[in-house]
Amino acid sequence: MDATHPLHPRPIRVAMLARAVFPLHGFGGIERHVYHLTKYLTKLGVEVTLYVQTPPANAERGDLRPHAIETLRYDYTTPLLPPNGVVGRQINFPVYSWRIGHLAAQCVLAGAFDVVHTQGLCAFGYAMARRRDPRLHSTPFVANPHGMEEFRTPDRAKWLAYAPFRLLYAYGHRQADRAIATDACTKDDLPRYLGVDPAKVVVIPSAIDVEECLSQVRSDLRAALRFRLGLTSGGPMLLSVGRLEPNKGFDVLIAALARLRNELPANWRWLLVGSGSAREALEQQVRAAGIADHTLFVGRLSDEELHSLYEEIDLFVHPTRYEGSSLVTLEAMIHRRPVVASAIGGIPDKVFPGRNGLLVQPGDVDDLTAQLRAALAARARWPEWGVEGERIVRSTFDWPVVARQTLALYHELLAGNHTSHPARSG
Template sequence: MAITPVASIDHQLRVAMLCRAVFPLHGFGGIERHVFHLVTHLSDLGVKLDLWTQTIPHDVPTAGEAYARLCQNPLIELHETRYDRTSPWLRPNSIIGRQFNYPIFTWQQASAVAKTAQQGQIDIVHTQGLCALGWGLVRQQQPSLRRIPQLANPHGMEEYKNVDWRKQLAYAPFRAQYSWSHRQADCAIATDACTADDLPNLLGVDPTRVAVLPSAIDVAEALGQVDEQLGNELVQRLQLADHDLVFLTVSRLERNKGYHLLLAALAELRDLLPASWRLLMVGTGKEQAALEQQAQSLGLAQHVSLLGRLSDRELHSLYEHVDLFIHPTLYEGSSLVTLEAMIHRLPVVATAAGGIPDKVISGHNGLLVPANNQRALVNALRLALDLREYWPQWGAAGAAIVRRSFDWPVVARQTLATYRELLQSRSLRGGFQ
């Protein structure tokens, strides 16, 4: 069946967004939030979206601003495809479970999208993560679908960056699927300029088909989460007023986040730190017990507090009452927590991993250090302490960077411009090969 051509790129754009999960229906992770903000901000620009995702759980709360903004939006139509086909025998998102679930899910999702596309009701297909696999397979089976431009966002590509040989082996099927499927797309997205070469180097994507569209945060939403009363309660509960210096770090408590190096670095600097200092660690993970034991053995237990997971309101309120944000990760995707810290005017000490060098500029809004280098981290923290008078200036500079380049309204406009460029290219070339 031939696809009905779109008469003009000036009409209301119709985008099929393919993902496995979206906030607040399926979770609170980075990709889930990315999809939520992308589709809602595109709808603010007048784009009509068909959002294809996995089955929505029956117990999802239907109250709240986020649910209304997504599910009661007249420009967003939700479509569901069953994802979990392994329970109760396997956890659906275990490595083995995903190897069963993803190929079936993405194929069925893409097949359903293709029916809509064949009726001329889609201008652009935008895939998130491994959802590119199903669409790539369906486009091979139905070559006429290549007339519809596809953007594909592989996100952080942690499957390529994990240094544990066991995970490297386990992730081999995912790497093969990621690489093949993103080479089929008309445009593959790098979420940071400094990581754009990862797509050709790791996935084999043609460099001429790479576009930089940053991951972002919603500045208004982030700052709107700040609750002064809640912040004061946290200050009292955590006794922050009794400390001269408060560090904060936010992430999963995993080995690759580099927290073992941070604790060792702070132990080396104990003579330079004020008598009353505190490190707040927000997050959960399998390294929690090891980190608690390390803090104890280094004599830092009274200075280190592992807070577990905080709600958005708690976290954004807490950002307002700390002095320095530290992110010692060994490898990273785009790092949204760094953006969150920056919009709250915090100076940042972080490793030059993933997309962080696009956000943290040494001497301008913080300090960058090589990843997995304890000596460099010690030196950077020492320098930051020496330059503490500049922290307010660094914080203001960081907030300006976020507003200029990493706020969702800005990135949504860039995404829309990329859609139109792809459609214009199709119009001039008479379709993609």
């Protein structure tokens, strides 16, 4: 499939509206999603124009090569409020979304684009422009809400503070011609949380760049990490990766490991990669649980260090309380590592019990203890589980595959199928 417009002999032209993109604005999941989607659509011949916030003066562009980049100011609160704090974000992001949506709308009316594709809350601004000018309805509008943290947080204070965000999210995505669910098992969340017509929901997974991940493994880094982290004991090496925040469930894993410490081999280790506000509390819990000698808080790692570390561990454990698609789970799988992870968000579309790992009820210490015990008892099958995990990623969650699915959606919409139709499963 190529990117030729079905009605005109030229490539499809897409306005991609986002707040941030890797590497200009950081290393987060959505930033990487926008980067890889742009990269692989461009490889398919799509002309992608990125609309993003103005990057820092010293930002690195890397190999980001869209057709064009349009930037707009994001921070309207500094120095009064942190720009991405709970309050600052609720001021800055809606204003930014409104302005960038109307900027893109002007270009659509000038005939510059064939498709508008928004990421996260950027749907709100373009939806408002579209409502005000019916001429914009002739150009397909695709929206991806991503993980919808504002709807899932267990923190009551955050949940209340994000009430305005939830209204804007819901409004923006209801106006789109298609709203993307990033996993089949979460497609019902868009009608449930956002009020999106189920017939407008299409499943296109979030993905990782398989070749990019594997190319970052370096033998010298593996050796350095083995020495630095003491990975020469021969016992099972468990790894978790994520922000050190309550929603990631690392406190639940500590409690489970404490129960298993007398059943585990003497030289077992648990490595926790990441940083965040809960680090001190987790360190205190580890000491109180009596597993401090087996636990290492690694802190943040570079991409090359992390992908090299995946090659040195035996089992990946992701005990999150809530989650979007969980790219770190895919990363562990492409390195052929078995996975024990919470059955939440998009994880059940990736981890299949007895095939490439085991699933756990989120926040349940008893279940996590039982599933870790079962995984350890099945250690002889870990290589087999690893091979199956790699197969799942390459067939479904690799960016070249997902970019082709996205392009197919553009073709479908441009062929005139703006009307609702049954949700697809992939």
